[in-house]
Every structure is written in C-alpha cells, then in structure tokens.
C-alpha cells in the first residue's frame with residue numbers, strides 16, 4: 001500500500017459507494033470510510049482469504065480500489081505491537097533522503113488521510129523509489145505494511161537492546177564515584193588530544209516528547225518480562241542516574257508531566273493516578289532528562305532526537321571539559337552529508353593521563369566563557385542541577401579544599 005500525502009478524493013469519483021468498502025480493510029472501527037487516497041494500490045493475489053469478494057458489493061469495492069493506480073499492498077502474518085528489534089528486523093540505521101532511522105523505530109504517520117493520521121508504525125526499510133516501508137503496529141492492520149513518503153513520518157522512539165550494557169566498563173574508561181556529581185568516568189590510560197577515547201551507539205532514542213519517552217519506557221519494561229530479551233535495556237536504563245542532583249523545581253515539573261501523561265494514557269478515566277505507577281513514570285522521565293544527549297538524525301536542524309547510552313550517559317558536566325562528543329557524518333551526494341549510524345565518538349579535548357576525569361560541556365560552547373553565576377543558572381534551568389565542577393567550586397569560592405579531589409574514585413577520596 002502506498003500512502004500518499006494528504007490529497008483526498010471522494011470515493012464517489014471512482015464509482016464505488018462508502019458501503020462497498022470492506023471493513024476488513026482495517027481503517028478502524030467507526031472510522032469514516034467515505035474517502036480514499038489517490039495512489040493506493042491493492043494486489044488482489046495479496047489480499048488475505050477473508051477479503052475474497054463474496055458479494056457483488058464487495059467485488060465492486062475491490063474492483064474500484066484496483067481501478068485506482070497504486071502500489072502493492074503487502075500483508076504480513078501476526079499482530080505485533082513491538083518494535084522491529086524484537087521481531088528480528090536488523091536493528092541497523094537506515095538512511096532515507098534526509099533522515100536516518102534505526103530499523104524497528106516507532107514512527108507516526110503525519111500529513112496523510114484523516115483515517116491514518118497519527119497511526120503508529122514500525123520502520124522496516126527504505127525503498128529505492130524514495131519512500132519508507134513501514135509496518136502498522138495496531139492489530140487491526142494485521143501486520144500489514146505501507147510505503148510512505150519521508151515527509152509523512154514522525155519519529156517516536158527506538159529501543160535497541162543490543163546496545164545496552166548493564167556493566168558499562170571499557171578498556172578506555174572506568175566508572176567511579178565522585179564527591180559531588182554522583183558517578184562519573186575516568187580515563188583508564190593515556191590519550192593524546194584529538195584521539196577517540198571510546199565510541200558507543202545509544203540503546204534508547206526518543207523524540208523530544210514525554211509521551212514517547214513513557215511509551216519507550218513501557219516498551220522496555222514489557223521486554224524485561226520476556227525471558228528471550230532478559231530486559232538488558234531496562235537494567236541499563238535503571239542503572240543510570242536517577243537525577244538525584246535535580247532541583248526541587250525540576251522534580252516538581254517532571255512530576256507534573258508524568259501526571260499529565262498518566263491522565264492521557266488512561267483517557268482521563270483514572271481520577272487519581274496510581275501512586276506507584278506515577279512514581280515509576282516520574283522516575284523514568286527524570287532518568288531520561290538526566291541522561292539524554294542530543295543526536296542529529298538529519299542535516300537540517302529538525303528533527304533531532306535524544307539518545308541515551310550505557311556509557312556516554314555516565315559523563316558528567318564540567319566547565320573545564322576534557323572530552324567532547326562528536327557524531328560522524330558521511331556524504332550522501334556531493335555537498336550533502338547525512339549523519340552516519342548514530343555512533344557517538346568521545347574525543348579527547350586535551351592530552352589525558354590515566355585517572356583524569358572524562359567530563360564534557362553539556363551546554364553551548366560559549367558557556368565556557370561565561371562567569372560562574374551565569375553558567376550555573378543556565379545549567380540549573382536547562383539541566384536541572386547546580387554545577388559542582390571544580391572550576392565552579394573554585395570560582396564561587398566554595399569548598400576549595402575539595403579542589404582536585406572531585407573526580408577521584410570514592411575509595412581513593414576517602415583515603416585522602
């Protein structure tokens with residue numbers, strides 16, 4: 001099935017009447033069936049047995065659909081609502097015209113017919129003719145697929161358990177307890193300026209939308225209950241910082257967001273959100289906010305998405321950073337670069353010794369030029385915590401005795 005951008009034509013024009021469209025086409029219970037898209041195609045041989053016309057009316061409807069010039073309407077077995085990674089679709093990044101999406105990502109149709117607007121689908125592949133092949137996730141579509149122009153896809157989220165590590169140590173970096181910023185990373189050997197300390201793919205990608213974050217969270221939790229996947233991504237997610245350094249104001253904002261999502265999810269039926277579930281959602285949103293990093297999926301500014309990693313998400317902020325994050329781009333055609341597979345490179349900003357803190361600037365590059373009050377205010381507003389990096393402590397005249405000890409492992413710090 002080819003889904004064209006919104007351009008509706010009354011079905012009457014084809015000679016069929018609304019009642020002739022078989023309900024099994026799956027446009028949803030009670031959905032208006034008075035319009036079809038130009039450009040839809042049905043291949044009769046691919047229709048499921050239940051669609052074999054049994055009455056003159058249905059025959060007329062099917063024939064009128066075939067009369068419209070269209071592309072193959074494929075049907076896959078099984079009703080699945082889970083993402084592609086779990087169904088064996090290779091979870092690699094797929095490049096479209098301007099967009100890179102991991103296979104199995106949950107996307108939503110947008111700018112299409114009223115019946116299909118907002119319909120959740122999973123990404124299968126990119127078609128040579130320049131369209132994305134997606135599979136409908138709602139059971140009423142029975143796993144059917146459709147070809148969709150790139151501009152009609154809106155990214156939701158993607159969970160990639162194969163990139164989740166519950167034990168995030170590498171040969172280049174070790175996880176340590178810091179004095180004032182929770183856990184952090186240290187170089188485990190020397191690196192020269194500009195070299196790559198480590199690189200990593202994210203295990204969670206989401207649109208900048210709390211609803212999508214909650215959907216991804218429930219998706220991860222559901223997978224955690226399956227023995228086959230063992231829930232490594234839930235484990236990895238839950239082992240990340242729970243945003244302990246967040247201000248009371250930031251916490252209150254996130255809690256209000258969680259309550260709103262809960263209301264929307266229960267269609268306002270739940271008068272009082274269940275305390276434990278609300279707590280879970282608040283925790284998930286706090287974790288997401290505390291550990292997300294922006295990732296570019298298109299050379300244009302939008303749409304950019306947030307990525308959560310097992311190791312990169314352990315990097316603390318410092319106003320005297322030692323590493324920077326880079327994404328690799330590759331030329332698709334002369335003068336047109338696309339982001340590569342989404343790998344995040346952690347690159348040394350200066351020569352590093354073993355034991356040096358691996359810390360990054362969470363903010364704008366110019367943040368490093370600002371006075372301490374402005375830097376702290378920015379990080380408090382944008383990242384929810386008051387910066388405790390050695391530079392801020394020193395410039396604010398706070399606890400100077402701790403200078404230099406900030407990023408030592410807890411055991412070493414206690415021994416000092």
Ligand SMILES: C[S@@+](CC[C@H](N)C(=O)[O-])C[C@H]1O[C@@H](n2cnc3c(N)ncnc32)[C@H](O)[C@@H]1O
Nearest residue numbers: 181182183241245290313314316317387388389
């Ligand atoms: C991406 S996580 C970094 C890893 C985290 N420290 C942990 O324990 O897993 C970001 C969180 O670490 C803390 N953090 C990072 N840099 C900080 C800093 N310079 N000052 C205070 N807290 C910081 C904040 O709580 C922030 O929300």
